[in-house]
Amino acid sequence: MFELFDITKLDCYKEDNRREVKRANGGLPAALWESYSAMANTYGGVIILGIKELEDKSWKTTGVCR
Numbered sequence: 001m002f003e004l005f006d007i008t009k010l011d012c013y014k015e016d017n018r019r020e021v022k023r024a025n026g027g028l029p030a031a032l033w034e035s036y037s038a039m040a041n042t043y044g045g046v047i048i049l050g051i052k053e054l055e056d057k058s059w060k061t062t063g064v065c066r
Contacts, residue, residue, distance in 0.1 A: 005046045014057050018045035023052045024064045 005019065013019055018039070022029045032047065039045040050064040 021051035024049040
């Protein structure tokens with residue numbers, strides 16, 4: 001069974017077809033709806049706001065700002 005997301009394992013995850021991260025600085029990102037639609041038309045997944053993906057594919061928490 002595929003595990004969608006466990007907050008205690010945040011540092012171990014990478015983006016894939018069921019996990020997507022978005023920075024969300026300044027409100028909801030424009031690409032949020034594109035990601036949402038893609039996941040809704042497949043197996044589903046999670047979109048995590050307030051995280052950016054670094055060049056080495058690791059994640060860094062950025063927070064969510066308005």
